[in-house]
Amino acid sequence: xxxxxxxxxxxxxxxxxxxxxxxxxxxxxxxxxxxxxxxxxxxxxxxxxxxxxxxxxxxxxxxxxxxxxxxxxxxxxxxxxxxxxxxxxxxxxxxxxxxxxxxxxxxxxxxxxxxxxxxxxxxxxxxxxxxxxxxxxxxxxxxxxxxxxxxxxxxxxxxxxxxxxxxxxxxxxxxxxxxxxxxxxxxxxxxxxxxxxxxxxxxxxxxxxxxxxxxxxxxxxxxxxxxxxxxxxxxxxxxxxxxxxxxxxxxxxxxxxxxxxxxxxxxxxxxxxxxxxxxxxxxxxxxxxxxxxxxxxxxxxxxxxxxxxxxxxxxxxxxxxxxxxxxxxxxxxxxxxxxxxxxxxx
Numbered sequence: 001x002x003x004x005x006x007x008x009x010x011x012x013x014x015x016x017x018x019x020x021x022x023x024x025x026x027x028x029x030x031x032x033x034x035x036x037x038x039x040x041x042x043x044x045x046x047x048x049x050x051x052x053x054x055x056x057x058x059x060x061x062x063x064x065x066x067x068x069x070x071x072x073x074x075x076x077x078x079x080x081x082x083x084x085x086x087x088x089x090x091x092x093x094x095x096x097x098x099x100x101x102x103x104x105x106x107x108x109x110x111x112x113x114x115x116x117x118x119x120x121x122x123x124x125x126x127x128x129x130x131x132x133x134x135x136x137x138x139x140x141x142x143x144x145x146x147x148x149x150x151x152x153x154x155x156x157x158x159x160x161x162x163x164x165x166x167x168x169x170x171x172x173x174x175x176x177x178x179x180x181x182x183x184x185x186x187x188x189x190x191x192x193x194x195x196x197x198x199x200x201x202x203x204x205x206x207x208x209x210x211x212x213x214x215x216x217x218x219x220x221x222x223x224x225x226x227x228x229x230x231x232x233x234x235x236x237x238x239x240x241x242x243x244x245x246x247x248x249x250x251x252x253x254x255x256x257x258x259x260x261x262x263x264x265x266x267x268x269x270x271x272x273x274x275x276x277x278x279x280x281x282x283x284x285x286x287x288x289x290x291x292x293x294x295x296x297x298x299x300x301x302x303x304x305x306x307x308x309x310x311x312x313x314x315x316x317x318x319x320x321x322x323x324x325x326x327x328x329x330x331x332x333x334x335x336x337x338x339x340x341x342x343x344x345x346x
Contacts, residue, residue, distance in 0.1 A: 090239045090252065091218030092278045098247040099212050104169065104203040107181040114213075117165055117201065118247030121273070126245030128270035129165040130263070133219045135172040135234055136179045136202075144256040145238045146183075150190045155260035156267075160191075161199025164267050167243075168200075171214060171221055171234060173207045180204050217241060217249065242266040244273050251276035 100115035120126030132149060134142035146168070153160070160166050170180065180202040188197055205213075214221065221236035240258065242251040250270040253262060269276060 087220045087222055088235050088237060089220045090237050092252045093216065093218040093249055094278065095275045096216055096249045098216050098243065100247050102209045102212055104205040104209060105177055107177060107184045107202040109177045114247065117167060118243065118245060120245055122245050122271045127164050128245055128267050129167050129243045131241040131243050132168045133171055133214060133217060134168060135170050136175050136183050141238050141256065146187055148256045148258055149240060150187050152258040152260045152263050154191060156264050158264065158267060160196040166200045167203065169203045169213060171210055173205065173210060175204050177204065242270045244270045246273065252279055254279060
């Protein structure tokens with residue numbers, strides 16, 4: 001049995017009264033196990049510190065977005081939403097003909113009829129369209145809907161203005177051409193193809209025309225008070241519609257994120273005047289009613305809170321797993337070196 005002190009691997013241990021020699025492999029294994037335990041302890045403490053830091057930085061901001069469950073008490077609890085919200089939703093009126101005689105104002109200030117976008121079969125040069133009913137000053141959901149649509153269209157090979165049209169109609173009669181034009185610039189820039197401007201149409205209109213269009217589409221919405229107490233906002237659901245070249249509703253897509261594959265297939269079917277099937281009516285509402293406060297709150301903020309907490313704990317768990325893996329690898333490497341040294345000295 002040889003002395004390990006003569007091995008180069010042991011030279012750095014000869015200081016401050018520490019043992020200068022160690023016989024056999026037993027001492028090496030003990031030190032290796034100590035390194036592994038120490039590595040795991042360091043990994044766990046690092047993950048805990050990182051997770052605590054993320055939670056401390058993120059959670060207060062998330063909780064600040066929406067008042068806590070018991071922060072406000074303004075009347076008795078009512079588990080039922082107010083009757084005014086009963087009309088909010090999407091009725092999938094598939095194969096419904098849009099009223100093409102309705103007149104709106106486009107983003108250039110011109111009066112246009114819906115018939116200018118529809119009424120011709122594909123064989124005669126007609127194109128299908130994607131219809132979105134929003135309002136341009138919507139504080140949250142409408143922007144998410146248009147962002148989702150624009151992002152999906154970036155991955156669809158069809159060209160707006162050539163293969164289909166994008167028609168966005170405001171449900172707020174107080175919004176005008178200037179705001180519609182500004183929104184068009186924003187989303188055309190986001191889309192990244194300014195040469196397709198002729199295929200994007202942002203419309204505004206009067207209340208009777210808006211009512212006729214939303215009724216045909218099955219788009220139910222109601223006015224609600226904004227932060228200033230005035231009826232300047234709307235409670236509504238989020239959905240886009242695919243319309244055939246002749247102006248019939250062919251398909252509905254719910255929510256604010258849309259599959260590029262579904263959009264492409266929907267446009268192909270609509271071009272051939274094929275009507276789709278109803279989809280699951282899972283609605284994303286712009287506002288929801290809070291029976292504790294008798295107020296309307298952004299439901300998206302609740303989703304952001306939950307997503308933030310999941311991200312924090314997921315990040316902490318991932319880092320802990322990575323630290324443990326590194327600690328195991330270091331332990332195996334140290335054990336391998338120790339065994340190699342023992343064989344060399346045996």
